[in-house]
Amino acid sequence: MLAPPVYPEKFIVVCKTNKDTAQTAWKITDAAGKIWYQKKEADMKISTEYKDTISLPKGQYQLLVTDKEGDGLEFWANPRAAWDM
Numbered sequence: 172m173l174a175p176p177v178y179p180e181k182f183i184v185v186c187k188t189n190k191d192t193a194q195t196a197w198k199i200t201d202a203a204g205k206i207w208y209q210k211k212e213a214d215m216k217i218s219t220e221y222k223d224t225i226s227l228p229k230g231q232y233q234l235l236v237t238d239k240e241g242d243g244l245e246f247w248a249n250p251r252a253a254w255d256m
Contacts, residue, residue: 188221194212194239
């Protein structure tokens with residue numbers, strides 16, 4: 172089993188949306204399930220690059236990316252979503 176990645180307390184999440192943003196959302200939660208940061212489907216615009224500066228105290232967190240349609244970030248009909256941290 173691989174160890175989880177370790178990030179600095181302050182970092183940038185870069186997300187470039189595809190041509191149908193009404194499907195994709197993301198959130199960062201802590202071990203207790205508290206949401207620290209999130210982008211809902213309604214927050215995202217089509218074909219837009221977002222650079223969110225995240226600042227978290229030391230701890231364990233989860234980045235959860237969801238897609239209502241189940242076709243993921245890189246689907247042939249909705250191409251070119253991208254993520255970077």
